[in-house]
Amino acid sequence: VRLLTIHKAKGLEFPIVVVYGGARGGGAGGGEPIVDRLRQSVAVRLKVELPGSPAQTLEPPAYTALAEREKLMAESELRRLLYVATTRARDHLVISFFGSPVTKKGEPAKGALLGPVAGVLPEPAPLDAEYEDGGVLVLPPSAPPPRDDRDEMPEVERLLLDRAAWREQRGRQLASAGAPAPATSPSGLEHVDEAATTGGPGAPPGRAKALALGSAVHRIMELCDLADPSSVPAVAAAVTAELERSDLAGEAAELALACWEAEPVRAAAVAAIQPEGVYRELSVGFVVDGVIVSGAVDLLYRDGDAWVVVDYKTDRAAEPEVLLHRYRPQGAAYALAAEAVLGEGSVREVCFVAARAAGRVVSVQVDDELRAEARREIGAAAVAGRAIRPDELADGDQTPASLG
Numbered sequence: 306v307r308l309l310t311i312h313k314a315k316g317l318e319f320p321i322v323v324v325y326g327g328a329r330g331g332g333a334g335g336g337e338p339i340v341d342r343l344r345q346s347v348a349v350r351l352k353v354e355l356p357g358s359p360a361q362t363l364e365p366p367a368y369t370a371l372a373e374r375e376k377l378m379a380e381s382e383l384r385r386l387l388y389v390a391t392t393r394a395r396d397h398l399v400i401s402f403f404g405s406p407v408t409k410k411g412e413p414a415k416g417a418l419l420g421p422v423a424g425v426l427p428e429p430a431p432l433d434a435e436y437e438d439g440g441v442l443v444l445p446p447s448a449p450p451p452r453d454d455r456d457e458m459p460e461v462e463r464l465l466l467d468r469a470a471w472r473e474q475r476g477r478q479l480a481s482a483g484a485p486a487p488a489t490s491p492s493g494l495e496h497v498d499e500a501a502t503t504g505g506p507g508a509p510p511g512r513a514k515a516l517a518l519g520s521a522v523h524r525i526m527e528l529c530d531l532a533d534p535s536s537v538p539a540v541a542a543a544v545t546a547e548l549e550r551s552d553l554a555g556e557a558a559e560l561a562l563a564c565w566e567a568e569p570v571r572a573a574a575v576a577a578i579q580p581e582g583v584y585r586e587l588s589v590g591f592v593v594d595g596v597i598v599s600g601a602v603d604l605l606y607r608d609g610d611a612w613v614v615v616d617y618k619t620d621r622a623a624e625p626e627v628l629l630h631r632y633r634p635q636g637a638a639y640a641l642a643a644e645a646v647l648g649e650g651s652v653r654e655v656c657f658v659a660a661r662a663a664g665r666v667v668s669v670q671v672d673d674e675l676r677a678e679a680r681r682e683i684g685a686a687a688v689a690g691r692a693i694r695p696d697e698l699a700d701g702d703q704t705p706a707s708l709g
Contacts, residue, residue, distance in 0.1 A: 311390045317580050322394035327387075327418040328406045339371040384421050402429070487687040488597035491638035494682045495631055517550045518557055519619040522660060523603060524548075525561040526617060527586040531574035537562045560619055560660040567664035569615045569656040573606035582607045589642035593680055596687045602639050611653035614639045619660045625667045628657050633669060637679035640671045649676075 307319075314322075338349045348368040354360045391398055406419040406426070413420025427438040430445040437443070524544045530536035541558035545551050564570060576582035583606045590599040604615035616636055618628065636655035643652050652671045659665040669675060 311386050314393050315389055318393055318395050320395050321397045321399065322390075323399040323401060324390050324418070325401050326403065327390075327400055328402045328404045328414075329417060339368060339375055341367070341371055379416075380421070383416070383418065387418050387421060390418065486595065486597055488599065489683060489686045490600040491598065491635040491642070492600060493686055494634035494638055494679075514550075514553070515620070517548055518553050518560070521545050521548055521550065521553055521557040522560045522564065522619050523586070523617060525557060526564055526570075526603065529561065529565065531565070531570065531577055531583070534562060534565055537565055563660045563664040564617050564658050567615075567656075567658045567666055569606075569613060569658065569666060570604065572608060572613070573604055573615065576606040576608065579607070589639070589646070591642050591645035593641065593683045596683050598638055598642060598683060600639070600642065602643060605643060608653065612643060612647060612651050613653060614643060614655040615658060616655065617658050617660060621661055625665075628659060628667045629669065632657055633675075634679065634682040636669055637671075637675045638683065641676060641679045644671075644676075 309317075338347050340347055346367075348365060348371050350362060350364045350368050350372075352360055352362050391400075400419070404414075404417075406414055406417040406423040408414055413423055417423075419426065427441055427443050430436055430443040432445050432448070435442065435444050521541065521544050525537060525540050528544070529540045538554075538558045541561060542551070542554045545554040545557055573583050583604070584602070585604055587602045587605050588600075589602055590597065592598070602614055603617050606613055606615070614636065616632065616639065618632065636657065640652045640655055644650070654671055655669045657667045657669075659667070
């Protein structure tokens with residue numbers, strides 16, 4: 306089950322779609338300033354109170370004309386939204402009613418999604434029956450749940466005991482919720498020297514450049530067109546300019562293009578044709594044995610009945626054994642995170658793409674052994690103090706280690 310706004314549902318299709326709240330109208334509104342883009346001006350309506358006279362509304366003719374135009378545009382937009390909402394369904398469209406899409410005068414209710422089609426909707430079904438009208442099945446409204454037939458008020462003593470029990474339970478819950486919870490990110494599980502990941506003493510020279518470059522490559526791969534390699538340099542120029550590191554545009558484009566050409570990314574480009582077949586920079590979060598794990602998966606795509614996790618690496622580690630030693634726990638955590646939502650057994654493999662090695666791919670099959678390894682690493686991070694507080698987690702998984 307997915308809950309979506311109509312705008313978020315654009316371009317998608319589902320076997321069954323429920324349009325909820327379509328009969329409910331918006332507020333009265335009105336009186337707001339209206340922008341006249343043609344004349345580059347703003348029209349306003351004012352309410353003034355003069356001494357000795359009742360309040361009056363001052364509405365210039367320009368405002369009246371613009372308000373009528375805004376009304377027509379709002380009605381047109383409502384029809385477009387109704388079209389989008391009702392055409393997302395592949396097999397069944399369910400329309401729920403709460404209220405009426407028309408006013409007492411029989412006019413479409415202001416802001417009601419179903420207002421434009423109120424005249425062709427079937428009549429409501431009786432309370433105890435359903436009927437079919439031209440292929441549309443009309444269901445009766447649900448009966449309200451039975452009410453408690455108790456006529457007597459509960460005893461005061463029992464109410465006080467219930468309240469005392471509630472206060473005690475509430476105190477335990479507040480104490481539990483207020484206790485700091487250990488948290489980490491998949492990047493925190495990487496087997497790399499801490500000085501190198503933080504840029505502290507002993508870090509290799511040019512660490513700041515490496516971090517900026519890694520950040521740029523990840524951002525490029527999030528925004529580029531997976532079907533068009535020519536988009537990579539253009540996105541690289543924009544991304545590095547945004548990072549105020551335009552001097553890295555060429556190198557970032559070269560590394561991103563190596564990732565773009567890697568076999569898993571090419572497979573993801575094919576999967577992108579189907580709805581919800583590809584996710585990029587997907588934020589994930591789950592709890593393992595009381596430890597919160599939060600991060601972002603670089604690329605997740607569907608391959609048949611299974612899913613594949615792809616992680617880009619821009620550091621100089623290129624040998625398969627080095628990549629696996631350094632990043633296998635991180636990849637395992639990403640697999641656990643994805644399966645927390647998709648279901649256990651849904652992720653088939655994790656692919657590490659080494660950008661500096663011409664997009665070399667090192668894959669790890671996801672099995673029970675890898676899942677157990679991820680849980681051990683997450684638990685060890687919490688016990689060893691490598692875990693961090695949830696409020697210290699950055700957005701996504703943009704820790705220095707993941708960008709190296």
